[in-house]
Amino acid sequence: MTGTFSGLSTTRWMMLGCAIVLVALFPLVYTDPYYMTIIVTAEVVLILNISWNFVLGMAGVWNFGQLAIYALGAYGAGWLMLHQTWMPAMIAILCGGLFSAVISVLLAFPTLRLFGIYTSLLTFSFAQVVQYVALNDPRGLTGGSYGYPTVPGLFPNMSQTSYLRAYYWVFAAVIVASCLVVAWLRQSHLGIALRSIRDSPGYTAARGVNPRMTRVIAFGLSGFLAGVAGGFYLSFEQSFTTSQMGLTPMSIDVTMLVIGGLGTVMGPLIGTAIVTVIQTILIDYPGWQLTILGATLLVIVIFVPGGVVGLISRTSKRVGAWVEEDSEAVEPAET
Amino acid sequence: MTAALDVRGLVAGYDRTVVVRDLSLSVGAGKTAVVIGPNGHGKTTMLLAISGLIKPMSGTITLGDERIDGSSAESIARSGVVHIMQGDGLFADMTVEENLLMGAFVASSWRGRRETLRRVYAELPVVESKRDQKARTLSGGERRLVGLGRGMMRPARVMLIDEPSLGLAPVAIEAVYAAIAKLRAESGATVVLVEENFTHIGGVADVVHILETGSIVRSGSFNELSNDRTVVETYLGSITDVTT
Amino acid sequence: MTDIVAIIVNGLVYGSIYGLVAIGMTLIYGTLRILDMSQGSMVMIGGYVGWWALATHGVNPLLALVLAFIVTFVVGTLTELVSVQPLIGRRGEVDFEMVTFITTFAVGILLTNVALQHFGPFQKNVPPIVSGNLDVYHGVSISYHELTMAGVSVLLMGALGLFLARTRWGFAVRAVAQDLDAARSLGVPVSRLYPATMGLASALAGVGGVFLGALYFASPTAGDLPLLQALIVVVLGGLGSLTGTLYAAYLVGLMQAFCEVKIGTTWTLPILYTAILIILVIRPYGLKGSPSEARL
Numbered sequence: 001m002t003g004t005f006s007g008l009s010t011t012r013w014m015m016l017g018c019a020i021v022l023v024a025l026f027p028l029v030y031t032d033p034y035y036m037t038i039i040v041t042a043e044v045v046l047i048l049n050i051s052w053n054f055v056l057g058m059a060g061v062w063n064f065g066q067l068a069i070y071a072l073g074a075y076g077a078g079w080l081m082l083h084q085t086w087m088p089a090m091i092a093i094l095c096g097g098l099f100s101a102v103i104s105v106l107l108a109f110p111t112l113r114l115f116g117i118y119t120s121l122l123t124f125s126f127a128q129v130v131q132y133v134a135l136n137d138p139r140g141l142t143g144g145s146y147g148y149p150t151v152p153g154l155f156p157n158m159s160q161t162s163y164l165r166a167y168y169w170v171f172a173a174v175i176v177a178s179c180l181v182v183a184w185l186r187q188s189h190l191g192i193a194l195r196s197i198r199d200s201p202g203y204t205a206a207r208g209v210n211p212r213m214t215r216v217i218a219f220g221l222s223g224f225l226a227g228v229a230g231g232f233y234l235s236f237e238q239s240f241t242t243s244q245m246g247l248t249p250m251s252i253d254v255t256m257l258v259i260g261g262l263g264t265v266m267g268p269l270i271g272t273a274i275v276t277v278i279q280t281i282l283i284d285y286p287g288w289q290l291t292i293l294g295a296t297l298l299v300i301v302i303f304v305p306g307g308v309v310g311l312i313s314r315t316s317k318r319v320g321a322w323v324e325e326d327s328e329a330v331e332p333a334e335t
Numbered sequence: 336m337t338a339a340l341d342v343r344g345l346v347a348g349y350d351r352t353v354v355v356r357d358l359s360l361s362v363g364a365g366k367t368a369v370v371i372g373p374n375g376h377g378k379t380t381m382l383l384a385i386s387g388l389i390k391p392m393s394g395t396i397t398l399g400d401e402r403i404d405g406s407s408a409e410s411i412a413r414s415g416v417v418h419i420m421q422g423d424g425l426f427a428d429m430t431v432e433e434n435l436l437m438g439a440f441v442a443s444s445w446r447g448r449r450e451t452l453r454r455v456y457a458e459l460p461v462v463e464s465k466r467d468q469k470a471r472t473l474s475g476g477e478r479r480l481v482g483l484g485r486g487m488m489r490p491a492r493v494m495l496i497d498e499p500s501l502g503l504a505p506v507a508i509e510a511v512y513a514a515i516a517k518l519r520a521e522s523g524a525t526v527v528l529v530e531e532n533f534t535h536i537g538g539v540a541d542v543v544h545i546l547e548t549g550s551i552v553r554s555g556s557f558n559e560l561s562n563d564r565t566v567v568e569t570y571l572g573s574i575t576d577v578t579t
Numbered sequence: 580m581t582d583i584v585a586i587i588v589n590g591l592v593y594g595s596i597y598g599l600v601a602i603g604m605t606l607i608y609g610t611l612r613i614l615d616m617s618q619g620s621m622v623m624i625g626g627y628v629g630w631w632a633l634a635t636h637g638v639n640p641l642l643a644l645v646l647a648f649i650v651t652f653v654v655g656t657l658t659e660l661v662s663v664q665p666l667i668g669r670r671g672e673v674d675f676e677m678v679t680f681i682t683t684f685a686v687g688i689l690l691t692n693v694a695l696q697h698f699g700p701f702q703k704n705v706p707p708i709v710s711g712n713l714d715v716y717h718g719v720s721i722s723y724h725e726l727t728m729a730g731v732s733v734l735l736m737g738a739l740g741l742f743l744a745r746t747r748w749g750f751a752v753r754a755v756a757q758d759l760d761a762a763r764s765l766g767v768p769v770s771r772l773y774p775a776t777m778g779l780a781s782a783l784a785g786v787g788g789v790f791l792g793a794l795y796f797a798s799p800t801a802g803d804l805p806l807l808q809a810l811i812v813v814v815l816g817g818l819g820s821l822t823g824t825l826y827a828a829y830l831v832g833l834m835q836a837f838c839e840v841k842i843g844t845t846w847t848l849p850i851l852y853t854a855i856l857i858i859l860v861i862r863p864y865g866l867k868g869s870p871s872e873a874r875l
Contacts, residue, residue, distance in 0.1 A: 062677050110860040117614050117676050121814055122859040125852045128807065132849035247803065251688050254681065287695040294688035301682050302665045388760050412766035424761035426754050437754050441766040445747055485765075 023172055027165045035280075036164040042276040043171035044233045049256055049268040050178050051225035057263030058182075058191065059218040060198025062116075065107060065123035066226055067245045067253070068130035073100035073227020074234040074244075075134070075142050081151040081235075089154045093231030100227025101220045108219035112212050127245065135242045142242070153235035167236050174232075175269075178225060183265045185221075194218055195263075248290070252279075255297045261307030270308045337523050338399030338415070338492045339364040340385070345394035345404075347377075347384040353392065354380040356549035360527075362493075362542075364399075367519060367526040369536045369557075372546035378529040379421055381546070382495045385527070386418035387411040398493060413441055415492030417524070421501065423482045427471040431462060431481050434470055438488030448488065455484045458517055461510070476507025483514045491524040498529055508535060515539060533561060584716040586836045592725045594832025595732035598825055599787040600805050601812040602736055603780030605824040608813070609756040610776050613676055616684035617658050619806025620691060621651045621781040625788020626797035627698060629705045640708040644731070647785045654690070655781020659774040662686045667773070687802070695799040705792030728790040735783060736825065743821075752776055756819070784809075811851050815858060 027036065052066045077096030080087055087095075111122050137144035155166045185191045196204045197211045205211055234240045243249070252275065260271025275293065282289045304311055340362045348354040355377040362368040372378050383389045385396055387408035396404040403411050412418075425434050435455060439448035456463035462484045465473060470481065479499060486494060499515060500508045512535050519526060519539065530536055536543070536557065543560050545553040553566065560566050600622060607615045625647040632643035662682035666675060707724035714720045743749035754762040755772060763769055788801070795801060808831070816827030831851065838847040 062680075114859065114863055116674075117680065117818070118859060118863050120677065120680060121614075121810065122856065122863075124810075125855045125859065128852045129849050129856065132852070136845050136849070251684065258681070287692050290688055291692040291696065294685045294692060297685040298662060298682055298689070301678055301685070302662075305678075386764055388764060407768075407770070408760075408763035409766050409768045412764055418764040420761060420764065424758055424764070426757040426761065428757055429750075429753060433750065437750055437762075437765055440747065440751060440754075 020176060024169065027168045031161055031164075033160055033164060036168065038276065038280055040164060040167050040171060040236060041233075042272055043168065043175060044229055044236060045253070045256070045276075046175055046268060046272040047171065047178065047229040047232065048226055049253055049272055050175070050182060051222040051229060052253060053257055053262065053264075053268045054182060054185075054225070055218050055222040057257065057267065058186065058198070059194045059215055059222075060263075061111070061215060061218070062120040063107075063111070063123045063219070064120050064250065065127040065130075066222070067250055068127040069100045069104050069107075069223050070226040070230040070233075071130065071134065071240070071242070071245045072103055072230070073097055074230030074240045075148065076100065076227065077231030078148050078151050078234050078240065079141065081153070082149065089152060089156075089235060093154075093228055093235065096231040097224045097226075097228035100230065101224035104223025104226070105216055105220045108216045111219075112215055127250075131242055131245045134245070143240075144242070147239040147241035148234060150238050151234060153238060167232075171232060171236075174228070179265060179269070186265065190214065190217065251290075251297075252293060255293045257307075258297060259300055259307055261309030261311075264307070264309040267307055267309045274308070337364045337525055338401075340493050340525050340527065341395075341397040342381075342385065343395045343397075345381065345384060345396065346392045347380050347389060347394075348392065349380075349389070354549055355384065358394070358546070358550045360544060360551060362525050362527060364525055365523050366541040367528060367539050368542050368544060369528045369530060369540040370544045370546050370551075371530055371532060371536075374531060376547055377549045378546055379497055382418060382497050382527065382529060385411075385493075386416050386495055388418070413443075415490065416495065417486045417489065417491040417493070418495045419482050419486045419497065419499070421497035423478045425470040425478055425481060425485075428469060430467050430469055431473070432466040434481055435462070435485050435488055438485035441489055444489035451488050455487050458487070458521075459484050459514060474507075476503050476510060479503065479507070479511050480514055483511070483518060487518060487522070491522050494518070494522070494524045494526045496526065496528045498531060500530060500535060512538065533567070537561070581716060581718055582840055585719045586833065586840050588715055588719055588721055588836075589839070590833035590836035591829065592721065592729050592832070593835050594829035595729035596787055596791060597808060597812050597832055598736055598828035599732040600784045601809040601816070601824050601828055602739065602821065603783045604809050604813050605816065605819060605821055606739075606752075606780045607777055609819040609821070610752055611659075611663060611679075611773055613663060613679040613683065614810075614813075614818075615658075615777065615780070616680060616806065617655075617662075617687040617690065618781065618784050618809055619802030619804075620687045621655060621784035621802070622788035622791060622805040623691065623694060623797070623799065623802035624651050624654060625785035626705060626792030626795075626801050627694065627703070628785070629789035629792040630703045630797040633706045633708075634704060644708075644786055644789055647789045648782045651785025651788070652778040652782035655785075656774040656778035658683065658686050658781070659777035663777070664770070664773065667770075687806070691799045691802065698797075698799065700799065702796035702798040705789070705797050707793040708790065724790070724793055731786070731790070735786065739779075739783070740821075748772075807848070808851075811855050814855050814863075 030036070048066070048070050055061055055063050055066070073096040076099035077093045080092035080095055081089055084092070107123065107126060111119055114122060134142040135144055143149055154170065155163055158166060193204065193209045193214045197209065197214060201211055230240070233244070256271035256275045257268060258271070259274055260269065261267035278292060279289055282292070300307060306314070340360075342358060342360040345355055345358040346353060358377070358381060360368065360370070370378055370381070380389065384391045384404075387403065387406055387410070391404045394404065395402060398414060398416065401414065403414060403416070426437065429437070432452070435452055436448055439445055439451055444451065456466070459480055461477065462480050465477060465481075470478065473481065483499070496515065499511050503511065515528070516539065528536070528539060540557045543555060543557050544551045545560070545566065553560070600618065603621075604615055604618050607613060628647040628650050629643055632638040632646055633640065638646070662685065663679050666678055666682070707722065709723040709727050711723045712720045713723060713726060743753055751762065751767045751772060754765070755767060755769060759769070784805075787805070791805065792801070812827045812831050813824060815831060816823030816825070834851065835847050838844075838850055
């Protein structure tokens with residue numbers, strides 16, 4: 001599937017270009033506000049998932065604190081938007097991203113000294129602390145359980161249709177950009193280093209790659225994107241509550257990543273799309289939503305660990321091999 | 336009770352790495368076969384495949400007239416295969432006595448375990464003297480003896496012993512081989528003993544096999560092989576090191 | 580002085596219940612080397628069994644406890660068979676500990692939402708096992724229910740200890756925890772032991788759930804907090820160490836009582852979690868775990 005740029009033929013590039021154009025034109029044709037809101041919200045979740053996939057899937061670090069980083073980005077951007085009104089909203093969001101990146105890097109240092117279950121416990125505990133502190137809101141910074149106060153956001157005075165379109169395009173642009181960046185990173189020195197650290201840490205260290213610094217960079221990059229996602233969410237939804245960080249959203253996001261295919265470029269896209277569709281269909285039955293998602297997660301992890309992307313690439317390899325066999329059989333034998 | 340062990344065309348390894356290639360080995364009932372070979376060539380892998388701790392990739396392993404390849408380790412153990420593992424495999428946080436009792440875990444042996452324990456203590460007084468100590472506090476030689484003692488806690492049709500002299504001082508090795516001699520005499524089991532070289536095995540070996548790169552390359556009696564220059568030079572350096 | 584008595588009394592009560600729920604998690608980690616994220620759901624199920632038995636059917640309290648034990652034993656065994664057993668053969672290819680973290684977590688989600696579907700989102704009142712209060716000191720009282728809870732917890736943990744130290748299968752569980760291959764070579768049927776161990780651990784949490792139900796109501800999310808608390812205890816005590824878990828349970832119980840009396844309930848959990856964070860940074864193997872387990 002998508003991966004190296006050199007591997008993408010011209011046809012693939014053209015198909016990608018067409019897809020992007022179609023995606024861009026979509027909101028001009030479709031205007032139902034209810035579904036558009038769902039789509040735009042899903043876009044923000046997708047940005048978060050792309051960031052999470054980078055550290056979880058590609059770097060292979062079991063970081064369960066990503067939602068806290070996402071929230072911190074939201075709170076950071078929110079504070080700037082409310083108290084530094086001279087600052088354009090987009091800059092505030094980017095600063096929120098930087099704030100998240102810094103926290104993420106700070107988190108990385110103790111986390112990377114541990115491995116396996118301890119990494120997840122540490123990051124999980126970090127997330128819990130952030131969630132509780134945010135909930136109890138000691139200095140009125142986060143809005144506690146009422147949620148963050150309303151902020152002007154990126155597009156303060158637009159009609160609903162334009163509002164939705166504007167956000168749709170901004171988010172879509174960020175999604176496309178981050179997918180391209182991730183794809184490029186994947187086959188860059190950093191990406192190759194990350195993947196070999198994930199798959200054989202000892203060998204990689206022996207080859208002179210500094211595993212810790214490489215992963216710290218991964219934490220920083222994914223933290224930045226997650227923080228930006230948080231700022232985007234706050235901006236679009238005009239609120240942010242601590243429930244955004246809880247176990248339920250975490251399970252849903254993990255399900256999205258796993259269904260799509262952890263560690264792949266297209267995985268978050270496919271996974272987020274599938275789960276959003278399921279959620280939308282079952283919107284009136286929240287219990288069923290989570291039951292189905294829980295069951296799907298279980299089934300996929302056990303039976304299809306590569307997710308949808310893994311399934312597709314395995315199937316296309318098999319089809320390709322089968323096609324080759326066929327065409328060989330048709331060739332006249334040469335003596 | 337005792338059975339002959341017949342291994343044919345065994346191929347075994349880990350994940351995608353093949354270590355044992357087309358190995359065939361036959362040991363008559365009650366006989367002791369010693370397998371010598373350099374490290375990394377498959378001696379331990381062979382034993383792990385026989386006792387079922389790893390699944391053979393292909394080949395057959397027969398115990399008496401029963402095929403055991405592909406069976407689970409626990410059912411092979413119930414069939415009377417005792418595997419004394421390399422590096423002891425003792426339960427570090429259990430006492431010596433608890434380790435020995437675990438040796439009688441198999442349902443058929445559990446009931447008579449106290450009686451068996453008394454017998455084993457009689458044979459190995461060193462082990463008895465440490466009975467309430469945690470296994471992690473023992474010396475290498477003591478642990479090896481406990482491992483052998485644990486192997487004696489149930490009737491064995493086949494006993495697999497993996498490098499009993501590994502890492503031990505000469506005095507400890509003497510004690511270990513004395514215990515092995517007792518074990519052979521008492522149980523009459525078919526034994527496959529794996530070692531890295533020729534020292535010490537003269538007294539126990541009915542037949543010696545040389546394992547290199549995953550299969551048996553030469554077999555013969557201890558005397559034959561220890562008088563063969565090429566063999567000795569590869570595995571010992573000089574004829575004078577061979578003890579009988 | 581009243582404060583001190585209150586802290587000790589409440590601390591011991593909390594400690595006992597933490598012990599009961601966390602000891603199951605430690606047992607599972609010791610033998611299967613996984614962190615069972617469905618333990619919280621077992622507490623939740625215990626709560627509902629308590630409600631069903633005591634509130635709607637007026638069943639004898641002892642019978643209610645036994646029923647909760649049986650139900651959660653079965654659910655725990657099934658959980659293992661569904662979310663752990665299929666992955667055991669593939670220990671080489673996948674990161675076993677982490678994948679099972681997710682699969683047991685998924686089972687937890689499933690169970691919570693099945694409960695939500697079946698019982699609805701509203702809390703249900705679970706009557707106490709024994710009613711009435713005992714005055715311990717000026718103004719400090721403890722309910723008979725809490726006393727029984729502490730007593731039963733201690734009893735069950737003691738029984739577990741005896742089981743492990745004296746019985747054939749207890750030996751087998753310890754053997755599997757200390758050296759899996761050696762245990763297999765001695766004839767221990769590991770594929771039967773794993774589900775049974777998880778069943779036993781879940782059953783302990785289930786019994787705890789009946790008691791907790793009277794204190795905190797039965798609801799689909801009743802298991803979330805106990806899960807988080809059990810994680811704190813298990814990490815503090817050292818993953819895989821039963822004695823460590825025991826000490827940690829009472830330590831955390833006392834810490835919680837202290838926080839509640841002196842600081843106020845809202846800050847207890849974040850403080851505890853910060854404590855875990857610090858522990859994980861300085862001494863990840865906790866009070867009595869082994870250093871080789873945690874660090875690279």
